[in-house]
Amino acid sequence: MLVSLSILLLLAGAVFFLAGTLGLLRFPDVYTRLHALTKADNLGLGLIVLGLMLQADSLAAAGKLLFIWLLLLAASATAGQLVASWAQGKGIKPWRG
Amino acid sequence: MAWLNLLPLAIDLVLALTLLWLAWRALSSPDLFRAVVLFIALGLVLGLVWVRLDAVDIALAEIALGAGVTGALLLAALAKLQPGATDSAEPASAAEFAAALEGDPDTPRPALAERAATGTAPIALGSTLDERPVGAAAGTAPIALRWLIALLLIPPCIGLGLVVWRLWVPAPGLTDLVAARLDESGVTYPVTAVLLNFRGYDTLLELAVLLLALIGVWSLSPAPHLDDAEPEPALAALSRLLAPLMILVAAYLVWIGAQAPGGAFQAGSVLGAAGVLLRLSGWRLSPRATGWPLRLALVLGVAVFAFIGLAVIGLGQPLLGYPAGWAKPAILAIELAATLSIGTILAALFIGGRP
Amino acid sequence: MQSLYYSLILFLLLTLVAGLWRIRRGPTAADRMLAAQLFGTTATAILLLLAEASTAPALHDVALVLALLAAITVTAFTRRVRGLRSADLGLVDATAGKDAPVGEADGEDSARSRKPLGACAGERREGLARDASPDPASDLASGLSSGSANGSANSAAGGGHAG
Numbered sequence: 001m002l003v004s005l006s007i008l009l010l011l012a013g014a015v016f017f018l019a020g021t022l023g024l025l026r027f028p029d030v031y032t033r034l035h036a037l038t039k040a041d042n043l044g045l046g047l048i049v050l051g052l053m054l055q056a057d058s059l060a061a062a063g064k065l066l067f068i069w070l071l072l073l074a075a076s077a078t079a080g081q082l083v084a085s086w087a088q089g090k091g092i093k094p095w096r097g
Numbered sequence: 098m099a100w101l102n103l104l105p106l107a108i109d110l111v112l113a114l115t116l117l118w119l120a121w122r123a124l125s126s127p128d129l130f131r132a133v134v135l136f137i138a139l140g141l142v143l144g145l146v147w148v149r150l151d152a153v154d155i156a157l158a159e160i161a162l163g164a165g166v167t168g169a170l171l172l173a174a175l176a177k178l179q180p181g182a183t184d185s186a187e188p189a190s191a192a193e194f195a196a197a198l199e200g201d202p203d204t205p206r207p208a209l210a211e212r213a214a215t216g217t218a219p220i221a222l223g224s225t226l227d228e229r230p231v232g233a234a235a236g237t238a239p240i241a242l243r244w245l246i247a248l249l250l251i252p253p254c255i256g257l258g259l260v261v262w263r264l265w266v267p268a269p270g271l272t273d274l275v276a277a278r279l280d281e282s283g284v285t286y287p288v289t290a291v292l293l294n295f296r297g298y299d300t301l302l303e304l305a306v307l308l309l310a311l312i313g314v315w316s317l318s319p320a321p322h323l324d325d326a327e328p329e330p331a332l333a334a335l336s337r338l339l340a341p342l343m344i345l346v347a348a349y350l351v352w353i354g355a356q357a358p359g360g361a362f363q364a365g366s367v368l369g370a371a372g373v374l375l376r377l378s379g380w381r382l383s384p385r386a387t388g389w390p391l392r393l394a395l396v397l398g399v400a401v402f403a404f405i406g407l408a409v410i411g412l413g414q415p416l417l418g419y420p421a422g423w424a425k426p427a428i429l430a431i432e433l434a435a436t437l438s439i440g441t442i443l444a445a446l447f448i449g450g451r452p
Numbered sequence: 453m454q455s456l457y458y459s460l461i462l463f464l465l466l467t468l469v470a471g472l473w474r475i476r477r478g479p480t481a482a483d484r485m486l487a488a489q490l491f492g493t494t495a496t497a498i499l500l501l502l503a504e505a506s507t508a509p510a511l512h513d514v515a516l517v518l519a520l521l522a523a524i525t526v527t528a529f530t531r532r533v534r535g536l537r538s539a540d541l542g543l544v545d546a547t548a549g550k551d552a553p554v555g556e557a558d559g560e561d562s563a564r565s566r567k568p569l570g571a572c573a574g575e576r577r578e579g580l581a582r583d584a585s586p587d588p589a590s591d592l593a594s595g596l597s598s599g600s601a602n603g604s605a606n607s608a609a610g611g612g613h614a615g
Binding site: 003007010011013014017018020021024025030033034037038041042044045048049052055057061064065067068069071072074075076078079082083085086087090092 | 453456460463464467468470471473474478480482483485486487489490492493494496497500501504509512515516519520522523526527529530531
């Protein structure tokens with residue numbers, strides 16, 4: 001039962017990764033691509049981490065997995081903010097229409 | 098379900114092809130910034146390849162260096178070579194500066210190309226710049242010459258392939274020898290035993306080479322000044338969060354190096370990345386600390402290693418031969434000193450000049 | 453289960469390769485940096501799955517290091533060292549720089565002729581190791597936030613964040 005839940009979470013994570021990459025490829029400008037990258041990909045990673053945590057050997061190992069995800073969340077959020085403000089400073093206009 | 102056994106093979110194939118493609122594009126891209134980004138991506142994919150080849154220590158070092166110091170070094174070198182390319186403060190429309198980015202880089206001035214070529218990582222970029230023509234059309238060899246070179250290279254490639262094919266049976270290697278003497282080495286992980294005990298001399302010389310590289314960089318120029326632009330609150334907060342964690346992870350890597358992949362070089366790379374992050378977030382070391390404390394931290398690794406290696410001669414051992422029972426504390430002391438030194442050297446290489 | 457892991461890894465690898473197209477295509481430099489960020493997240497997921505598939509817990513450490521260092525490349529991109537003034541070619545004394553240091557100890561160094569005033573190079577590690585102060589967070593907070601009006605906001609944010 002735990003295994004099937006874990007499988008479900010892993011597959012959902014993979015779907016979100018696909019969505020993130022699709023957004024990265026197809027969205028019209030850098031700001032929207034940032035959304036796709038930092039949100040969808042990290043959600044996908046979070047679901048994968050959750051699925052792996054259910055299979056972890058010990059509480060410490062599960063904690064390490066969670067820690068990795070939280071670190072990447074912080075890093076992606078800051079990276080997104082930095083790139084967006086850099087792009088705005090360069091005068092890249094958001095896509096309209 | 099036999100195709101399921103092919104999955105690892107498919108993964109390795111995709112990794113190999115991606116690696117080759119990235120390497121090709123990184124070398125042949127006319128836009129330097131694109132080449133740098135591709136090179137950083139190459140480093141990360143190479144880390145995955147090391148993992149697939151069961152070399153987790155190398156993967157740790159590759160990822161720590163590739164994601165941390167190397168990327169920042171290359172981008173800093175690029176910023177110095179092309180200060181106008183993406184650094185202009187005035188707002189430009191996306192199309193305008195996209196054209197500027199895609200266009201030809203400025204002719205690199207020799208002094209700058211040399212400075213960019215110091216340090217371990219940008220050497221690749223520097224030598225690439227020296228040979229690469231400016232712009233896409235100028236200076237590429239004629240088609241006939243390129244075909245001739247390609248034809249001349251095919252026999253050696255086939256020969257190499259044949260040789261590797263014949264070597265398919267794994268060579269015996271030294272794994273058994275190492276495993277037989279592992280108990281006396283002071284650690285339980287064979288890689289650390291080889292690096293710091295059986296072949297400690299090589300590691301000592303590697304540390305000395307790093308130090309020499311830094312001396313080379315320092316002999317070129319004083320450190321450049323950063324603009325005093327305030328870091329954004331998000332970046333400042335992130336560096337406050339990450340820098341202590343990086344120190345913690347570095348200490349963890351040194352400790353775990355005795356039993357599992359880790360060790361001084363990997364931990365030092367993480368420390369160097371922490372220094373890079375702090376430098377980018379606008380942190381300044383107080384000037385009184387750039388005197389002998391900085392120099393002490395830089396030479397501590399080589400000094401401790403050499404001191405221990407020579408001191409054991411007084412105890413009747415050969416050079417770097419730890420006495421029985423003293424191997425583990427000696428290795429720990431050397432690793433701690435080496436971690437500090439490597440981290441300091443890497444961060445100082447990024448800063449790029451003498452204080 | 454094993455095959456599920458491997459097929460997920462293959463799938464993630466393919467999305468990674470697809471993201472490479474954005475590096476190739478991206479009209480602005482920011483797009484190319486985005487794709488490099490993609491590599492960080494996807495490679496972490498691949499490493500975690502590989503750790504499960506080949507039961508190598510050491511790969512968790514590799515993923516940890518990657519997650520920790522993921523932000524540095526983007527930071528290096530957006531905070532480029534704009535230091536290429538005449539001081540940098542080694543011919544001009546670095547004291548020509550107007551760089552106001554972060555408020556620590558520049559006063560007592562004015563008497564020292566050996567180092568340029570307000571030298572902005574240096575290393576922070578031995579400062580931390582040397583101080584033996586068990587609170588690097590406050591060192592960093594004071595180092596980062598002094599010297600400007602934003603400082604108080606930063607240290608408040610940093611204190612709240614690190615607390």
